Amino acid sequence: MTETKLHLHGKPVEGFVELHEHISPVSTYMKVFGALLVLTALTYAVSYMSLGPASLPVAMIVAVAKASLVCMFFMHLKYDERYHVFIFLSTLIFVGIFFTFTIFDLSSRTKLQEVQGTFFLKDFDREPEAPPPMPVEAHGEGEAAPAEH
Amino acid sequence: MSTDHESPKAHRPEGAHEPHAFFAHHFNTPDQQAGAAKLGMWVFLSTEILMFSGLFLAYFIVRMFYPDMVLAAHEHLNKTAGGINTVVLITSSVTMALAVRAAQVGNTPAIKRNLLLTIMFAGVFMVVKYFEYTAKFEHGMLPGKYYTAFEHGYYIPGNPHIFFAVYFCMTGLHGIHVLVGIGVLTWVYIRASKGHFGPNYYTPVENVGLYWHLVDLIWIFLFPLLYLVR
Numbered sequence: 268m269t270e271t272k273l274h275l276h277g278k279p280v281e282g283f284v285e286l287h288e289h290i291s292p293v294s295t296y297m298k299v300f301g302a303l304l305v306l307t308a309l310t311y312a313v314s315y316m317s318l319g320p321a322s323l324p325v326a327m328i329v330a331v332a333k334a335s336l337v338c339m340f341f342m343h344l345k346y347d348e349r350y351h352v353f354i355f356l357s358t359l360i361f362v363g364i365f366f367t368f369t370i371f372d373l374s375s376r377t378k379l380q381e382v383q384g385t386f387f388l389k390d391f392d393r394e395p396e397a398p399p400p401m402p403v404e405a406h407g408e409g410e411a412a413p414a415e416h
Numbered sequence: 417m418s419t420d421h422e423s424p425k426a427h428r429p430e431g432a433h434e435p436h437a438f439f440a441h442h443f444n445t446p447d448q449q450a451g452a453a454k455l456g457m458w459v460f461l462s463t464e465i466l467m468f469s470g471l472f473l474a475y476f477i478v479r480m481f482y483p484d485m486v487l488a489a490h491e492h493l494n495k496t497a498g499g500i501n502t503v504v505l506i507t508s509s510v511t512m513a514l515a516v517r518a519a520q521v522g523n524t525p526a527i528k529r530n531l532l533l534t535i536m537f538a539g540v541f542m543v544v545k546y547f548e549y550t551a552k553f554e555h556g557m558l559p560g561k562y563y564t565a566f567e568h569g570y571y572i573p574g575n576p577h578i579f580f581a582v583y584f585c586m587t588g589l590h591g592i593h594v595l596v597g598i599g600v601l602t603w604v605y606i607r608a609s610k611g612h613f614g615p616n617y618y619t620p621v622e623n624v625g626l627y628w629h630l631v632d633l634i635w636i637f638l639f640p641l642l643y644l645v646r
Contacts, residue, residue: 290520300510307502311495314644326640333636341513341629348451351458358462362469369473370480 289346299340306333436617450619457623461630464593468634471586475641478582485574487646492557492570493583497548498643501541502635508537509632516625519618524611527621531605534628538598545591552580559584586638593631600624 310329318325339345344352432445443449479486511533518526556564559581565572604624607613613621 290517293514293517296510296513296517300506303506303509304503307499307506310640310644311499314495314640314646317646323645326645330637330640334633337509337629337633337636341509341632342626348454351454354455354458354462358465362465365466365469366473366476370476373477374480 289343291340291343291346295340299336302336303333306336433616436614438612438617438619446616450617450622453619453623454626457626461626464630468586468589471582471589472637472641475582475586478578482574482578485572485576486579488572488574489576489579490642490645492555492565492572493643494548494551495643497544498639501544502639504537504540504544505632505635508534508541509629511537512625512628516618516622519608519613519621520615522614524608524613527608527613528605531601531608531621535598535601535605538594538601541594542591542598545587545594552584583642586642590631590634590638593634597624597628597631600627 306329310326313322313325313329316322338355344355433447436446439446440449443452511530515527515530515534518524518530552558554568555570556562556566556568557570557576557580558564560577563577563580565576601624604620607620
């Protein structure tokens with residue numbers, strides 16, 4: 268980086284640095300692409316293992332790994348100004364506050380309502396208007412054969 | 417060099433890049449202009465994340481309240497279509513990153529080629545989404561009062577109309593973002609055809625790229641949450 272001075276109204280401005288964009292080689296993009304495909308396959312595979320309650324954290328860890336790769340290499344955050352990283356991470360902190368407080372409120376409200384004996388909407392089950400027919404045999408994909416009327 | 421305060425280029429320090437054709441007079445250097453645009457883009461992306469976070473929270477609440485229903489209802493989503501769309505979107509993200517790189521090295525044919533590929537993959541994504549949505553409409557798996565899957569021979573215990581409301585809101589808003597992405601990518605393609613971009617000026621390519629990567633980022637979380645998690 269060359270020592271440059273920015274003059275504003277004839278006076279030098281301290282701490283001025285020219286931006287120099289980092290140009291990643293194509294091989295870096297291809298490696299990240301490969302890693303993303305492998306991680307996608309991993310998410311897919313993990314969903315077929317019955318991990319029970321661990322499945323959500325595992326799926327989220329893989330998703331966060333993929334997201335970090337995209338942010339660091341495709342969105343150039345790794346080589347970018349630190350201030351952009353700060354904006355991005357502070358957004359995630361606010362999302363965390365939003366999630367934590369709402370989930371905390373909703374999960375503790377149930378107890379309060381049980382104490383008060385209030386009917387809680389969560390336990391309301393919607394009854395279908397028509398009597399439900401027998402469950403379809405092929406219970407897998409959305410493409411399951413429609414039942415005969 | 418220049419101390420003439422009347423000239424718009426008066427404050428350009430020695431060693432700074434030469435002004436390009438799209439250099440606005442109120443910036444001192446082209447890099448300052450590019451930095452300001454990029455900062456604005458990141459603030460916009462933050463608001464996008466916050467907007468989607470509301471829907472993600474809705475998903476987690478539904479999941480927390482009705483774990484069995486979500487488990488039963490998500491089995492009716494087409495995992496193969498979702499998986500294909502994930503790969504398509506990741507590939508489009510790579511071609512977008514390569515388009516930005518082509519702009520950085522000043523290879524206009526490569527910018528155009530990679531942008532076209534990105535637009536094409538975005539189109540493939542929307543076509544797959546169209547077939548998925550059509551299947552859901554046909555099976556009556558619709559949000560709220562429009563939910564009529566039991567008339568089509570699908571019985572999902574609990575209240576799956578809530579799950580499908582969350583599903584359509586999340587994938588719908590994401591789909592709108594993909595459509596907007598196709599629009600801005602086309603705009604950047606037209607400008608690239610006019611030869612506007614080079615190593616000194618590629619801010620629109622870069623910022624549209626950032627937007628497109630964010631769309632990919634959101635799908636990276638949507639796919640396992642809606643289609644795969646059990």
